[in-house]
Amino acid sequence: MSEFNDLSKENTDDIINTVAFKNFMENYTRTTSCPSIKLKAERKTTTVYNSKLGGTPYLPPDFEYPCNTDKDSDSEPLKLLAQLNFEELPKLNGFPSKGILQFYAACDDLYGANFDDWTEQTSFRVVYHKDIIKEESLLQTYSMDEAQNEEYFPFESEFLLTGELTSSPMSSGDFRFDKTFLDLYKQYIPTAAKNVYDLDEEIAEKVFNDLSQPGHRIGGYPFFTQSDPRDTDEYKNHTILLLQIDSEGSGKDEILWGDCGVANFFIKPEDLEKCIFSNVMYNWDCC
Template sequence: MEIPQIPEKFFQYAEDIKATMKDTVRFKLKAAKDLKIWQSKVGGIPYLPIEEKYPCNNNGIPLQFLLQINFSETPCLPGFPENGILEFYIDANDEFMGLNFDNPTQQNGFRVLYFNSVDEDESKLNTDIEAIVSHVNFNGPISEGLQFSLDFSLEKQYITGYDYRFSKIIPAVEDNFDMIDEYNDAFPHRGHRLGGYPYFTQTDPREDAPNFHDHELLLQLDSDYFDNNDAVLWGDAGVGAFFIKPDDLIKCDFSNVIYNWDCC
């Protein structure tokens, strides 16, 4: 893994920037067909044991399956599971795609599921999901019928200029938007990732919520394009993200996850 180089303009903050370094797993999308139910994917058919009900909102309307991560296929990431499947769903029938501004951890308009063991016997899996999701109003970020496999890579990442803690690392950026832009140009922040630091098109939802300051990035799913067509599109080219307490992540407890998306 290459370590990002710090531009000369930020040398005086180099030690503080280096102290924020985290491992992150980036992933790229590749259009795919005939993926196994248990494979990592964006869109398509999720992994669900036959006894597991497909997730719905409080009105009984099926949520849209976003993606799943099979940790046996990813590089090892500190604090994350080494096995099992983690899945993300949102309410594509809702104009805000399931986002609850007042309580972003309430899993009505979204759902995060984790299965700590993976059964590859399809007779024990729910394969009749297409009939369920045919009732989904596809206003979500993934267009109907699209499916992508995931290509993972382990990288190092410094804090992004969008993280609410950034101005404490580099106080000089306060209201200095040119300097923030230069920093963000120097270090990668867009794209899809597990762990690491997020970016936003608006503001960090944790900034004005002290009870969320102990949540770190779990997963970021960015807007993306394939063959000049939308593959994933959050509103006007925005980004979606989920956050979790590190202690909850170690325990594989995904009941208190923050869901957020924003766009320009």
């Protein structure tokens, strides 16, 4: 690496355009890349079995519909936020290959999140149905008033979800990013920086833009408009991105979390392996 010893003294463009920086980015991508399912949301009518945002959920006959159990609520029914049918989606290592996973949330100004306890499932619920009943006539029927607290939900009606298997490096928003990035960066380009923000502003901006991971996805690395709430001892083991729902669209096709925010659900690897969804972490933030 001696030929790059003076890079820290060069200007930003010189560093960004060096073979050293290119090799670093290639190595960073190679060593941190993780598979995920990129989701596409389309305004289409869905069945009770489809992967989707909103709409009518799959309801087996013995299933008790989830209600808001927060002490300050009136036990109102939660609304289906998202449903994932793993038989319809690309196979993702570590995730179920069958069954339906549902995400319910309260129609309130926090969209069911509890910012004092990210895992308290009172105003939101994550439910897994392992074995799917294919005969629709045997299922429960349930209809929630679409207009019910519509202003307190991130979208109207329903969107069909389809998925594409992809792979991407650790995002710049992940709480592990700073250390992971700098440990490798220093092997290629000498720097005294103690965090990414200490790097030249243009380099930091390029890194954050190139390694941002917005959009809807299952697995992989998250995107935030603020910061990763898992950067604490209590939540640092919720390392798996179970689902990310971003803001997009306009008008009646708009999905909007507050002021153009994003929602994330995280789970511990050991819980996902056992299909235990009672300790899922739910967070959303906005600009």
